[in-house]
Amino acid sequence: MAASPVRSPRWPCTRRASTRSSTRRTPRTPPTRAVRSSSSRTTAWRRCAPSTPMDRSWSAPSRASRVESSATPGKRLGEQADVRAQDGDLGAVTIRRATLARVLREEAVRRGVRIEYGKRLLAAQTGPDGRVVGSFADGGRAVGDVLIGADGIHSLIRRTIDAGAPRPRYTGQHTVCGYTRDATAPPAPDTYTMVFGKQAFFGATAAPDGEVWWFSNAPAAELSKAELAAVTPGQWRERLTELFAEDQTPAADIVRATGENIVATAAYDLLSTPVWSEEGMVIVGDAAHACAPNAAQGASMAIEDGVVLAKCLRDLPGPRSALAAYEGLRRERVEKVAANSAGLARRNAPGPVKRALRDATMARRLDRAGTTGGDDWLTGYRIDWDETVSA
Numbered sequence: 001m002a003a004s005p006v007r008s009p010r011w012p013c014t015r016r017a018s019t020r021s022s023t024r025r026t027p028r029t030p031p032t033r034a035v036r037s038s039s040s041r042t043t044a045w046r047r048c049a050p051s052t053p054m055d056r057s058w059s060a061p062s063r064a065s066r067v068e069s070s071a072t073p074g075k076r077l078g079e080q081a082d083v084r085a086q087d088g089d090l091g092a093v094t095i096r097r098a099t100l101a102r103v104l105r106e107e108a109v110r111r112g113v114r115i116e117y118g119k120r121l122l123a124a125q126t127g128p129d130g131r132v133v134g135s136f137a138d139g140g141r142a143v144g145d146v147l148i149g150a151d152g153i154h155s156l157i158r159r160t161i162d163a164g165a166p167r168p169r170y171t172g173q174h175t176v177c178g179y180t181r182d183a184t185a186p187p188a189p190d191t192y193t194m195v196f197g198k199q200a201f202f203g204a205t206a207a208p209d210g211e212v213w214w215f216s217n218a219p220a221a222e223l224s225k226a227e228l229a230a231v232t233p234g235q236w237r238e239r240l241t242e243l244f245a246e247d248q249t250p251a252a253d254i255v256r257a258t259g260e261n262i263v264a265t266a267a268y269d270l271l272s273t274p275v276w277s278e279e280g281m282v283i284v285g286d287a288a289h290a291c292a293p294n295a296a297q298g299a300s301m302a303i304e305d306g307v308v309l310a311k312c313l314r315d316l317p318g319p320r321s322a323l324a325a326y327e328g329l330r331r332e333r334v335e336k337v338a339a340n341s342a343g344l345a346r347r348n349a350p351g352p353v354k355r356a357l358r359d360a361t362m363a364r365r366l367d368r369a370g371t372t373g374g375d376d377w378l379t380g381y382r383i384d385w386d387e388t389v390s391a
């Protein structure tokens with residue numbers, strides 16, 4: 001597989017879904033400024049700057065242009081530079097989920113999109129006139145030409161479209177994330193640190209304001225939501241500190257320096273969903289395909305889906321052809337990314353022989369590659385917003 005974890009932006013983050021401008025067509029309004037280009041991105045970030053210093057729904061993104069990888073015991077595997085940023089491209093961006101949600105929401109509102117909060121969809125069906133009716137828990141209804149099911153990995157719309165749709169699969173790991181300002185050895189400002197530990201994987205980067213953002217993928221038995229919620233930040237800290245204790249890397253110190261800002265989740269994936277659309281309903285993002293967190297691409301794939309679906313709805317005459325074209329343009333790529341991420345999950349903390357092999361392979365690959373470029377199948381993917389989609 002061409003992509004390695006060192007090429008991927010990480011949690012809490014997303015990579016932009018790039019759109020490339022074209023001179024061949026009349027420029028059209030892109031779906032959101034936050035995912036458009038370096039210059040428009042700057043505008044969007046500025047517009048969404050925090051209204052108070054304590055506003056935690058906004059923090060500037062981190063743009064590490066180097067990835068440093070190491071393995072246990074304190075072994076440096078190599079480093080990779082992201083040349084895309086030097087080429088005028090945005091490159092890898094690490095961004096808090098709340099910041100991304102805020103930027104997207106503010107841009108949508110600015111463009112006149114009406115957003116309603118606190119609505120839980122209970123059911124959806126297509127009427128004889130071809131229009132889709134959604135029913136909500138508060139007794140409300142909504143009617144439209146198309147229902148886009150962006151309702152995540154446990155999607156109701158996926159099951160509505162196909163009652164036999166596959167269920168998400170537990171990937172055998174917990175993802176634990178944290179924030180700290182007290183790390184004694186934080187990553188350098190432009191660097192993403194990756195640690196292939198003996199028992200778990202660790203990644204960290206420093207935000208522009210110095211806060212360290214980290215995550216870990218740690219093999220573990222599946223816990224229910226209630227069981228996960230019962231584990232305190234202190235217990236996660238203790239568990240991870242133990243997992244990284246022997247590695248002689250910065251991971252244990254960064255985890256130890258983290259206070260209450262630790263959250264954990266069980267990681268699932270969904271490699272392929274046979275039916276994506278039916279009678280005016282369609283699924284996007286995790287509802288259609290979910291990646292294990294190892295390649296750190298799920299949000300990026302969801303954003304790409306949104307941009308491509310918007311193009312199809314814009315250019316094709318009716319929902320049926322638009323939804324079919326969207327699936328045709330997206331299925332191969334998202335399934336490849338999900339399979340790639342599942343492969344990385346399997347390589348997380350293997351036994352001693354496989355670990356030695358993995359470390360040697362990775363060191364050789366980093367030595368050879370040296371850079372992350374725009375030609376990479378995973379991160380070099382571009383969507384030409386101005387190009388017309390044909391059926």
Ligand SMILES: Cc1cc2nc3c(=O)[nH]c(=O)nc-3n(C[C@H](O)[C@H](O)[C@H](O)COP(=O)(O)OP(=O)(O)OC[C@H]3O[C@@H](n4cnc5c(N)ncnc54)[C@H](O)[C@@H]3O)c2cc1C
Nearest residue numbers: 010011120121151152175285286293296297298299300302
């Ligand atoms: C621990 C972890 C780490 C990750 N790391 C990364 C990373 O580094 N990079 C990356 O790109 N991706 C990452 N991902 C993946 C990323 O978070 C998801 O792929 C992305 O959020 C999918 O977006 P989505 O819009 O499809 O679904 P979601 O973000 O899950 O949004 C679905 C929304 O639908 C709502 N909803 C669900 N059902 C209903 C209903 N019936 N009625 C109304 N609303 C409903 C939910 O409340 C939710 O708000 C990670 C995921 C996890 C769990």
